[in-house]
Amino acid sequence: MHPGQFQITHTDGQARRGELFTAHGRIQTPAFMPVGTQASVKSLSPQDLNDIGAEIILGNTYHLYLRPGHELVARLGGLHTFSSWDRPILTDSGGYQVFSLSALRKLTSEGVEFRSHIDGSKHWFTPEKVMDIQVNLGSDIMMVLDECVSYAADWTYTRDSVSLTTDWARRCLKAYPPDSGSQLLFGIVQGGFFSDLRTLSAEEITALPFSGFAVGGLSVGEPKEVMLDILAHTVPLLPGHRPRYLMGVGTPVDLVDGISHGVDMFDCVLPTRNARNGTLYTSQGKINIKRQEFKADESALDPACECYTCRTFSRAYLRHLYTARELLAYRLNTIHNLAYYLTLMRRARTAIAAGTFASLHREIQGVFKGAEKMRED
Amino acid sequence: MHPGQFQITHTDGQARRGELFTAHGRIQTPAFMPVGTQASVKSLSPQDLNDIGAEIILGNTYHLYLRPGHELVARLGGLHTFSSWDRPILTDSGGYQVFSLSALRKLTSEGVEFRSHIDGSKHWFTPEKVMDIQVNLGSDIMMVLDECVSYAADWTYTRDSVSLTTDWARRCLKAYPPDSGSQLLFGIVQGGFFSDLRTLSAEEITALPFSGFAVGGLSVGEPKEVMLDILAHTVPLLPGHRPRYLMGVGTPVDLVDGISHGVDMFDCVLPTRNARNGTLYTSQGKINIKRQEFKADESALDPACECYTCRTFSRAYLRHLYTARELLAYRLNTIHNLAYYLTLMRRARTAIAAGTFASLHREIQGVFKGAEKMRED
Numbered sequence: 001m002h003p004g005q006f007q008i009t010h011t012d013g014q015a016r017r018g019e020l021f022t023a024h025g026r027i028q029t030p031a032f033m034p035v036g037t038q039a040s041v042k043s044l045s046p047q048d049l050n051d052i053g054a055e056i057i058l059g060n061t062y063h064l065y066l067r068p069g070h071e072l073v074a075r076l077g078g079l080h081t082f083s084s085w086d087r088p089i090l091t092d093s094g095g096y097q098v099f100s101l102s103a104l105r106k107l108t109s110e111g112v113e114f115r116s117h118i119d120g121s122k123h124w125f126t127p128e129k130v131m132d133i134q135v136n137l138g139s140d141i142m143m144v145l146d147e148c149v150s151y152a153a154d155w156t157y158t159r160d161s162v163s164l165t166t167d168w169a170r171r172c173l174k175a176y177p178p179d180s181g182s183q184l185l186f187g188i189v190q191g192g193f194f195s196d197l198r199t200l201s202a203e204e205i206t207a208l209p210f211s212g213f214a215v216g217g218l219s220v221g222e223p224k225e226v227m228l229d230i231l232a233h234t235v236p237l238l239p240g241h242r243p244r245y246l247m248g249v250g251t252p253v254d255l256v257d258g259i260s261h262g263v264d265m266f267d268c269v270l271p272t273r274n275a276r277n278g279t280l281y282t283s284q285g286k287i288n289i290k291r292q293e294f295k296a297d298e299s300a301l302d303p304a305c306e307c308y309t310c311r312t313f314s315r316a317y318l319r320h321l322y323t324a325r326e327l328l329a330y331r332l333n334t335i336h337n338l339a340y341y342l343t344l345m346r347r348a349r350t351a352i353a354a355g356t357f358a359s360l361h362r363e364i365q366g367v368f369k370g371a372e373k374m375r376e377d
Numbered sequence: 378m379h380p381g382q383f384q385i386t387h388t389d390g391q392a393r394r395g396e397l398f399t400a401h402g403r404i405q406t407p408a409f410m411p412v413g414t415q416a417s418v419k420s421l422s423p424q425d426l427n428d429i430g431a432e433i434i435l436g437n438t439y440h441l442y443l444r445p446g447h448e449l450v451a452r453l454g455g456l457h458t459f460s461s462w463d464r465p466i467l468t469d470s471g472g473y474q475v476f477s478l479s480a481l482r483k484l485t486s487e488g489v490e491f492r493s494h495i496d497g498s499k500h501w502f503t504p505e506k507v508m509d510i511q512v513n514l515g516s517d518i519m520m521v522l523d524e525c526v527s528y529a530a531d532w533t534y535t536r537d538s539v540s541l542t543t544d545w546a547r548r549c550l551k552a553y554p555p556d557s558g559s560q561l562l563f564g565i566v567q568g569g570f571f572s573d574l575r576t577l578s579a580e581e582i583t584a585l586p587f588s589g590f591a592v593g594g595l596s597v598g599e600p601k602e603v604m605l606d607i608l609a610h611t612v613p614l615l616p617g618h619r620p621r622y623l624m625g626v627g628t629p630v631d632l633v634d635g636i637s638h639g640v641d642m643f644d645c646v647l648p649t650r651n652a653r654n655g656t657l658y659t660s661q662g663k664i665n666i667k668r669q670e671f672k673a674d675e676s677a678l679d680p681a682c683e684c685y686t687c688r689t690f691s692r693a694y695l696r697h698l699y700t701a702r703e704l705l706a707y708r709l710n711t712i713h714n715l716a717y718y719l720t721l722m723r724r725a726r727t728a729i730a731a732g733t734f735a736s737l738h739r740e741i742q743g744v745f746k747g748a749e750k751m752r753e754d
Contacts, residue, residue: 039697043704047685068672068697076675076693084689295445296452308424312461316453320416320445327420327707 001026003140003182004211006243010353014235014262017352020212020243022088022140023182024080026055029243029264030348032255032341033058033090035272038067039083042272043331044338046085052307052339053346056088056140058267061133062097066116066123070136078138090267091139093130093188095146096216096248107147109164127171131185135176139183143214144172146188151221158192159200165190166204173208184211186245192217193226195233202237212243215263219249228257235261252281252344253368256361259348271341275333278322281340285367289333294319307339308332378403380517380559381588383620387730391612391639394729397589397620399465399517400559401457403432406620406641407725409632409718410435410467412649415444416460419649420708421715423462429684429716430723433465433517435644438510439474443493443500447513455515467644468516470507470549470565472523473593473625484524486541504548508562512553516560520591521549523565528598535569536577542567543581550585561588563622569594570603572610579614589620592640596626605634612638629658629721630745633738636725648718652710655699658717662744666710671696684716685709 001021010017020027034041034049037060041049049057059079064070076082079089098105098114105114111126127145134142146165149158169187176185187210191198206213215234218227231246238244245265246258255266271281278289282302287294289301297315309318309332321329344364351360378398387394397404411418411426414437418426426434436456441447453459456466475482475491482491488503504522511519523542526535546564553562564587568575583590592611595604608623615621622642623635632643648658655666659679664671666678674692686695686709698706721741728737 038701038703039694040701040703040705043708045685045705045708046689067701068693072673072693075673076691082691082694082697084694296449298453308422312423314453314459316445316449317416317459317461320459324415324417324444326415326417327704328417328422330704331420331422331708 004184006212006241008241012352012355012357013260015259015348015352015357016262016264017349018243018264020264022056022184024086024088024140027088027265028055028349030255030259030345030352031056031265032345033265033267034338034341035060035267035269036083036085036089037269038063039073039079041334041338042276043327043334046083048308048331048335049085049338052335053342054087054338056090057085059089059091059137059139060094060097061091061130061137061143062094062101064091064137065094065133066118070133074136074138078136080138088140089137090141091134091137091143092247093143093145094125094133095130096148098125099148109167111145127168128175131172131175135181135183141184141186141212142176143186144169144188144210146190146216148217148220149190149192151193153192155194155197158190158194158197162191162197162201162204165201169205169208169210173210178209178211186210186212186214186243188214188216188247189234189238190217191234193222193230195230198230198234199237202234206237206239210242212245212265213238214245214247216247218246219254219268224254227254228261231258231261231263235263251368252341252364255341255344256348256364259352260357260361271337272334275337276330278329278333280333281337283367289315289318289322291319301336302340305336305339305343307336309336309339381561383589383618385618389729389732389734390637392636392725392729392734393639393641394726395620395641397641399433399561401463401465401517404465404642405432405722405726407632407636407722407729408433408642409722410642410644411715411718412437412644412646413460413462413466414646415440416450416456418711418715419653420704420711423460425685425708425712426462426715429712430719431464431715433467434462436466436468436514436516437471437474438468438507438514438520439471439478441468441514442471442510443495447510451513451515455513457515465517466514467518468511468514468520469624470520470522471502471510472507473525475502476525486544488522504545505552508549508552512558512560518561518563518589519553520563521546521565521587523567523593525594525597526567526569528570530569532571532574535567535571535574539568539574539578539581542578546582546585546587550587555586555588563587563589563591563620565591565593565624566611566615567594568611570599570607572607575607575611576614579611583614583616587619589622589642590615591622591624593624595623596631596645601631604631605638608635608638608640612640615639628745629718629741632718632721633725633741636729637734637738648714649711652714653707655706655710657710658714660744666692666695666699668696678713679717682713682716682720684713686713686716 008018191201283304568578660681
């Protein structure tokens with residue numbers, strides 16, 4: 001199996017189950033990618049990630065470019081060797097972070113100038129530059145540089161942005177043409193919250209020879225119904241034989257919603273960030289481990305879960321660790337939340353093969369009913 | 378083997394190798410006890426502690442009394458069940474923390490009043506109370522309440538303090554007489570920095586039926602030579618057939634020094650606290666992982682070490698994690714520093730059996746030569 005090969009093994013409605021091959025092995029889809037911003041999924045070791053069954057993780061180009069630097073990572077053998085993670089890695093293009101984290105950015109058709117959120121130093125990203133960085137990082141899947149517009153962006157601004165994103169996608173492909181290496185390159189469809197611009201962007205991007213296609217620019221503050229409308233409109237515009245990646249999304253319900261529309265890959269900081277805030281996903285819904293009610297609770301965090309945290313510790317102990325600000329709390333909570341997400345993906349794959357995905361979809365919607373009103377992303 | 382039984386299997390000069398039996402199994406001595414202040418050795422899981430070969434850990438009565446509370450811990454099955462650590466645990470009496478951490482303490486012959494460092498609430502420790510707390514915690518080895526005087530204390534103050542500590546030791550034994558349960562009770566010899574008062578305290582404390590004897594009140598700011606003088610004076614005053622525990626000490630050199638004087642057990646926050654500050658112990662001496670020189674260093678932290686950190690990651694990656702303030706840094710550094718300490722104890726036991734301890738003693742003194750001038754405790 002050569003890198004980039006994607007086999008759909010089962011379908012159930014729009015939902016698909018499949019396998020994507022990369023230079024560091026196979027990913028089963030639907031897949032959730034834990035976020036390892038700075039070459040580390042916060043608080044976890046590669047051993048922990050293996051134990052919970054992670055098959056691919058995400059690294060952030062913006063952060064790794066600033067620290068420790070892509071040239072240093074290349075010199076040290078690439079991101080896999082550097083972080084001792086020998087399974088697939090996807091790197092984003094850094095575009096999203098430039099627009100959300102850095103101060104004083106200046107956008108031109110050539111690229112984007114920004115200041116580091118670490119030390120204020122000035123930097124310059126172009127499509128060619130972010131390809132160079134990602135080649136140095138040695139990720140299995142690279143993403144094109146794009147502009148992610150805000151929910152507030154109007155039609156005219158968004159139309160111009162779609163043109164820019166298409167132009168940059170072409171420049172990325174020129175800098176890293178198909179078959180120039182074993183790293184895969186995915187295109188990104190933008191278009192904000194305008195159906196016609198999503199159609200335009202999808203037409204332009206899917207005309208290009210990418211190994212996979214992402215839907216970007218969602219979960220940026222819009223109501224959930226709007227996100228679902230745009231998703232339902234956009235996914236059918238993507239080629240069926242390539243993996244489809246919904247970027248930066250989302251809650252467990254968002255994931256099953258996405259899968260029901262035919263999405264194959266997801267990433268999100270929610271499970272890891274929430275873990276560090278004490279918000280934990282369980283088969284009974286979301287709980288906050290800080291709450292007084294867990295003070296003497298001897299039961300497992302989630303009796304339905306088989307992760308190290310749930311096999312080993314009581315809610316009372318987890319509450320104590322969190323309350324006492326013990327470092328172990330962050331790791332145990334993160335192990336559990338990611339195990340919840342990865343188990344959900346495994347269940348989705350099984351359900352798709354069995355033709356019962358609709359039932360799993362309803363179950364997850366039921367578990368988190370109400371919780372969706374207070375979405376934390 | 379019943380709890381409290383202590384067998385010396387080998388001697389080499391004053392150094393002893395032995396086995397102490399507790400309700401949760403055997404401890405090989407000389408032993409180092411990682412400090413798990415709040416029912417957690419900071420950043421490590423019980424699995425991590427097993428992996429590095431920890432045989433006993435320490436819990437702090439003062440902290441556990443304040444949070445989560447000894448009655449809650451008892452209700453949840455004791456400290457072992459609560460924290461999922463099924464090997465031996467020693468708890469201190471809380472005395473040292475009352476004197477070092479809490480504000481506005483008030484000492485009387487009856488006990489000590491103090492304010493919580495967490496919320497300022499007022500509390501009262503007596504010898505009977507700290508026995509009750511430790512019985513609730515269910516530790517394998519309990520310590521008597523004592524007064525730990527400062528390096529500045531004069532002879533008269535220290536003499537009165539020795540009387541108080543002896544009186545409290547008797548009251549602890551009355552509250553928990555020998556054979557009243559499977560928890561062991563150790564006495565503590567104080568006497569500050571006056572040889573005659575150390576002799577007086579040792580005479581009074583060793584006349585009582587404790588399962589082991591600790592030397593307290595050292596490593597509180599005195600020069601290293603003074604500590605060694607007091608240690609050399611005090612250890613021979615302790616009965617040879619009982620375990621000897623040097624409390625709150627120390628550096629790797631302090632440990633081999635202590636062993637050479639016949640000490641069997643140690644605890645100290647140095648390896649764990651230093652790990653979190655990036656200061657790491659290696660077979661080549663101490664290094665600070667933050668340093669620029671490690672930026673592109675692909676070698677293992679300590680090629681002579683077999684811990685997960687050294688087997689898996691480069692110095693460059695460890696430096697990156699520390700510099701980027703990644704949570705994983707604290708765990709990987711802690712695993713290594715404790716592995717260093719526990720390996721040193723294992724090597725000491727082997728050397729004592731082989732009659733080569735003096736050579737190990739010189740080796741460790743050589744490795745950390747100079748470093749001792751900047752002791753961090």
